[in-house]
Amino acid sequence: xxxxxxxxxxxxxxxxxPLPVIILVGxxxxxxxxxxxxxxxxxxxxxxxxxxxxxxxxxxxxWRTLRICLLTTLISVAIAYLIAYRWRFASGRGRQFIELFVxxxxxxxxxxxxxxxxxxxxxxxxxxxxxxxxxxxDEPLALVRNELGALIGMVHFMVPYAVLPLLSSMRxxxxxxxxxxxxxxxxxxxxxxxxxxxxxxxxxxxxxxxVFVFSLGCFVTPALLGGGKAAMxxxxxxxxxxxxxxxxxxxxxxxxxxxxxxVCAVVFGKLVGFGRLTGRTA
Amino acid sequence: MxxxxxxxxxxxxxxxxxxxxxxxDVARLLSFAxxxxxxxxxxxxxxVIVPLSFGDQRxxxxxxxxxxxxxYLELLSGGWLSSILQSLGLAIVxxxxxxxxxxxxxxxxxxxxxxxxxxxxxxxxxxxxxxVVSAMSIYYLxxxxxxxxTLLSVGFGHLMMALPYSLIAMLVAYSRLDTSLYKASRSMxxxxxxxxxxxxxxxxRVGMAGxxxxxxxxxxxxxxxxxxxxxxxxxxxxxxxWDGLRYNLDPAVAAVSTLMIFITLVVLLVxxxxxxxNADTPGR
Numbered sequence: 001x002x003x004x005x006x007x008x009x010x011x012x013x014x015x016x017x018p019l020p021v022i023i024l025v026g027x028x029x030x031x032x033x034x035x036x037x038x039x040x041x042x043x044x045x046x047x048x049x050x051x052x053x054x055x056x057x058x059x060x061x062x063w064r065t066l067r068i069c070l071l072t073t074l075i076s077v078a079i080a081y082l083i084a085y086r087w088r089f090a091s092g093r094g095r096q097f098i099e100l101f102v103x104x105x106x107x108x109x110x111x112x113x114x115x116x117x118x119x120x121x122x123x124x125x126x127x128x129x130x131x132x133x134x135x136x137x138d139e140p141l142a143l144v145r146n147e148l149g150a151l152i153g154m155v156h157f158m159v160p161y162a163v164l165p166l167l168s169s170m171r172x173x174x175x176x177x178x179x180x181x182x183x184x185x186x187x188x189x190x191x192x193x194x195x196x197x198x199x200x201x202x203x204x205x206x207x208x209x210x211v212f213v214f215s216l217g218c219f220v221t222p223a224l225l226g227g228g229k230a231a232m233x234x235x236x237x238x239x240x241x242x243x244x245x246x247x248x249x250x251x252x253x254x255x256x257x258x259x260x261x262x263v264c265a266v267v268f269g270k271l272v273g274f275g276r277l278t279g280r281t282a
Numbered sequence: 283m284x285x286x287x288x289x290x291x292x293x294x295x296x297x298x299x300x301x302x303x304x305x306x307d308v309a310r311l312l313s314f315a316x317x318x319x320x321x322x323x324x325x326x327x328x329x330v331i332v333p334l335s336f337g338d339q340r341x342x343x344x345x346x347x348x349x350x351x352x353x354y355l356e357l358l359s360g361g362w363l364s365s366i367l368q369s370l371g372l373a374i375v376x377x378x379x380x381x382x383x384x385x386x387x388x389x390x391x392x393x394x395x396x397x398x399x400x401x402x403x404x405x406x407x408x409x410x411x412x413x414v415v416s417a418m419s420i421y422y423l424x425x426x427x428x429x430x431x432t433l434l435s436v437g438f439g440h441l442m443m444a445l446p447y448s449l450i451a452m453l454v455a456y457s458r459l460d461t462s463l464y465k466a467s468r469s470m471x472x473x474x475x476x477x478x479x480x481x482x483x484x485x486x487r488v489g490m491a492g493x494x495x496x497x498x499x500x501x502x503x504x505x506x507x508x509x510x511x512x513x514x515x516x517x518x519x520x521x522x523x524w525d526g527l528r529y530n531l532d533p534a535v536a537a538v539s540t541l542m543i544f545i546t547l548v549v550l551l552v553x554x555x556x557x558x559x560n561a562d563t564p565g566r
Contacts, residue, residue: 008394010474015390019383019445020404027408027442030419030426037422079320086317096554101321105328107546109503111523112539116327118531119334119342126330159324189309217412220505224527234414241421241510254418261412 031258034251041248048252058236058253065232068147068222069215072154077207079155080162081200087163088170106160114224117153118144121225145227153225154215161214162207169203170196202272209268216261233257328543335536342533353537362522362534369519372433373501376440380448380497381490388452388489389482393464402453409446416443417510424511431513439507444497451496455489 038048052058087098105113120126121144128140143149173196181191219234226232231239233253240250337343338350356362387405391398408416420439421430429435463485467477483490505520512521519538526532 019387030423033422254415
């Protein structure tokens with residue numbers, strides 16, 4: 001579209017620019033400020049980054065973060081694949097039911113979901129009470145306020161996020177292709193393994209990338225269900241800031257977390273293609 | 283199509299094929315069993331909250347014979363009520379401001395798409411950056427301008443988190459609009475503002491509603507930024523829930539959760555019903 005230069009100027013000044021300017025001033029500059037804090041509080045220097053490289057405690061936290069995120073990704077993508085597969089081939093009521101049980105947790109606050117798991121898994125919670133009553137265990141199992149609790153909560157949080165990219169990749173598979181495979185003599189299993197599954201691999205990659213990157217920055221779910229014993233990177237930032245008042249280290253850890261997410265995003269982006277990662281098909 | 287296409291009928295007569303079919307019915311059974319397990323895993327924990335909210339004890343417990351609304355009544359008392367009002371107020375203001383900014387930007391970029399990718403990328407950044415890091419940035423800003431623990435800084439933080447989602451809703455709405463609409467309006471003598479108000483706005487009405495809805499939800503549910511930037515003055519509903527979960531379980535959380543579950547369920551069912559009527563028509 002050709003617009004006069006006067007009109008273009010007006011469009012930029014009045015319509016386009018307010019939003020990026022607000023993001024720049026209210027978000028990007030403060031993030032740079034954070035970088036400043038990490039080098040200047042309490043005194044100038046790179047001591048916080050030295051601490052991160054040296055401290056065994058922080059290494060433990062980073063490894064735990066990576067371990068929980070990896071497990072979360074594997075488990076939730078596997079569960080999501082099954083759900084998306086049944087969704088793809090479901091009809092009518094079946095599809096509506098699946099849609100409902102995926103989208104209800106998706107739209108619910110993560111606090112409410114963490115609350116639900118606390119109710120179920122705590123020492124005098126429903127699961128332990130049932131196990132005790134049935135005589136399967138003699139004393140309550142430690143299911144929550146530890147690493148296991150954090151993992152369960154994270155998987156529950158991430159499954160719906162994994163279902164959506166998987167479903168969209170499965171929907172792109174033409175029914176005709178599957179009919180062709182079966183008419184050429186492929187059994188259902190061979191068709192799944194050799195035709196259907198390979199075609200969904202981009203979806204699997206996109207779902208895994210989404211879940212892993214999201215998990216890295218997860219704060220609320222692991223903080224509540226991990227109960228402080230299984231602190232991940234995000235929670236350790238909160239602890240540094242508000243329990244130990246070590247703003248410099250808190251800021252440095254934020255920068256490290258951001259870099260980890262950026263590296264993952266770029267690596268996954270190269271592997272999968274940025275278009276797919278952001279859900280755009282073009 | 284409810285199942286995968288089956289192998290052709292003639293082959294199904296031989297014993298080998300019968301064995302084959304049997305095996306795959308087991309596979310089918312397993313995959314359905316898995317689906318039910320997954321459904322249970324996703325849904326049951328959430329549904330367990332509902333009876334808990336009607337407990338008649340001071341602490342969190344299942345109703346033992348007598349059902350009671352005491353935890354719901356607590357939501358109407360001092361602390362919770364002021365949190366609910368605070369959260370609603372914040373969410374409405376954030377929704378309006380976020381929608382207005384997203385509308386202006388999306389309109390502009392639709393008219394003048396030269397730097398579309400770069401500018402949109404900048405605005406979408408807060409969505410990709412981990413929430414904790416965003417919270418730290420907002421905390422930094424609040425500390426620098428001495429506005430921590432005020433509605434202004436918490437609301438601003440919510441706005442930053444909401445803007446990307448508002449924008450996506452607006453961009454989707456504009457992607458369906460033909461730019462000849464704009465040319466037609468301008469060529470008939472309407473000025474820029476008149477065109478925006480009388481021609482473009484009515485055409486992206488649904489997008490604006492979606493944009494407001496997304497921003498409203500983002501603010502209403504926002505936890506991380508709120509936790510970092512608020513203290514004793516600003517206590518939104520999620521912040522109060524967080525406080526009620528961190529060390530022991532406040533039964534009022536069960537009541538507020540049940541209300542949220544109910545509202546979400548109703549919205550989803552209405553959407554499913556309206557969507558479902560067109561979804562199953564052939565040729566989709």
